[in-house]
Amino acid sequence: MFGKKTITSLVTAPITQNIALIRISGSQTYSIVGKIFDRSLPDYPQKKPQLIFGKIINSQKEIIDEVLLLCFYQPRSFTGEDVVEISCHGNLFIVNQILQLILENGAELAEKGEFTKQAFFNGKLNLVQAQAVNDLIRAPSLPAAQLALHNLSPETQKELEVVENELLDIIATIKVNIDYPEYDGVEYLTGKTALSRLNKLLEKLLIIKKESKKARVYQEGLRVAIVGQPNVGKSTLLNALLQEDKAIVSPLAGTTRDIVEARYNLNGIPLTLLDTAGIHEDENIFQKIKNKNHLVIINKIDQENKLQLPNDICSAENSCFSHKKILKISAKNQQLAELEAKINELFASDLINNISPYPYLSQETYLDALCGDLEVSYKLVQELSGKEYNEDLLDIIFSKFCLGK
Ligand SMILES: Nc1nc2c(ncn2[C@@H]2O[C@H](COP(=O)(O)OP(=O)(O)OP(=O)(O)O)[C@@H](O)[C@H]2O)c(=O)[nH]1
Ligand SMILES: [Mg+2]
Structure with a gap:
């Protein structure tokens, strides 16, 4: 049954570090800690959390480590049960010895999320808060x-x-x-x-x-694909956004073959940018993105007189694109402030504000x-x-x- 067992786990990452934290929660917490600590603990229970310095010792009274105990008394703890958090030195040999001692004295290893689960069962958190x-x-x-x-x-x-x-x-x-x-x-x-x-x-x-x-x-962020005809500057755009030469750029059409994936932080929203291989049929692309949140980018605006735009984009009656979703840029010249603002507006604000009817x-x-x-x-x-x-x-x-x- 839940709440009956006493659980323990290393709370900090299992790596060598200055300090590691081991947590114990459950009704046997203080009897276990009493057996592995060299000093006597304050009378049980205490109204306020207690901070106690001392040594963890094994059954032969050998010193395992000098530690700080942070003692909480039920129901005033994260899990709602008796909880002791042991701050020890972050050497994994020490950590494992302490954990072993706690287990030998009656605790069980906590599963993923089990402390929070206990907190939920004891009414300390609801599901929304647990998820949070x-x-x-x-x-x-x-x-x-x-x-x-x-x-x-x-x-x-x-x-x-x-x-x-x-x-x-x-x-x-x-x-x-x-x-x-x-x-x-x-x-x-x-x-x-x-x-x-x-x-x-x-x-x-x-x-x-x-x-x-x-x-x-x-x-969770958003996945944003850069799609378009070969050689229009998709990889250049990816690199310009990232400020890094992530994808290969060349004057030859058909340079990108496999999708190049990159993480990009847009004002706190994690975007996964996908640079894709060029597609010849514009119409297919337009049909596919029609119902997705999209932005039409006309690149190489520094050479505007040479640009040959597909009719789909230019025709005013084309229902696929509203004018506000078309943006002219020069990825090569890295003029991207307007683009970033547009991405933010369209992909973040729109998505956030746009609630399905x-x-x-x-x-x-x-x-x-x-x-x-x-x-x-x-x-x-x-x-x-x-x-x-x-x-x-x-x-x-x-x-x-x-x-x-
Ligand atoms: N003048 C100018 N050239 C650009 C611009 N952006 C990209 N280019 C050039 O266009 C060529 C193709 O760029 P890429 O980024 O490789 O184009 P791509 O769309 O990824 O091409 P594929 O991977 O073959 O589909 C390169 O020579 C770039 O330097 C731009 O804004 N202005
Ligand atoms: Mg490319």
Whole structure:
């Protein structure tokens, strides 16, 4: 059963470093630490966390290392259980000996994300916050880290609770209206009034959805392919953006054969840029990108008089391209500020602000049918806040964590 065992793990990376941190969590924490520490611990429990200097010793009283113990007492700890964090010297032989001692005295090695899982089961974190912990650790940029921190905050938690409580209130009101129509003490609810309340709720959910979409973009980034005819300067553009000679550039058409992939940080959004081999048929490209977020770049503008643009781009009636998505540049001269701004606007802001059309509730509805739907919605919102969950979902979320978290 969860919560019964005491778990331990190296929290810091398994490499040689100045200091390593080993965490123990569970009901046996203090009895284990008592057996491997050379000094007696403060009376159990303490109201505040305790910092204690001393030595880790084995059963023969041999000194393994000088360490600092940071002692937390349940429920005031990350996991909600008794937790001791041992700061020892970051030599892996020492780390392994200490871990071995802890295991011999009754702890088990923690699985990936198990400390956070414990925190979740003990009501210290909901699923959104648990996910945010992982996002924060892995955030590829400062804005991504800030978004993850935002998701960890009590304010975000409150937003979810408002939705949850309002849904519950609507469900309860509908039920009373249906079951006790003669009862005067409760608000009279029609399909119309219920829907107007639900639309307000939907607006809130859309904002939450938008925020989480934004967080995902910053967390996972976007894949952006540079496609076009041979020799138009795709590789030159990649290199200019990266400020590095990553892809081979030559005056001969057909230089790039395999896709060249590169990471590029666009104001905190991690882009994966893909330089591709030239494609001859423009029309195919245009058809393929039509429904994707795209930008049409006309390169070699320094030689504008020599440019022969395909009709598709020039024809005003072409529905594929709105004028705002066409940009003229010279990759060779590295005039890219406008391009970067455009990429930001189109791929980041657009994607973040552009929420797929949501089916707003507007038609006449029967209260009893609506009530069934709302109960399903309520369960889903509860899943989001971690009050309802299924094991598969938990496994998926926590398996993405690193060891020691
Ligand atoms: N004048 C001028 N020449 C450019 C510009 N950008 C690229 N070139 C030149 O165009 C030629 C082709 O550039 P590449 O970047 O290799 O073109 P590509 O689209 O990757 O070509 P493929 O890989 O063969 O499809 C090279 O000689 C570049 O120096 C530009 O903005 N102005
Ligand atoms: Mg190329």
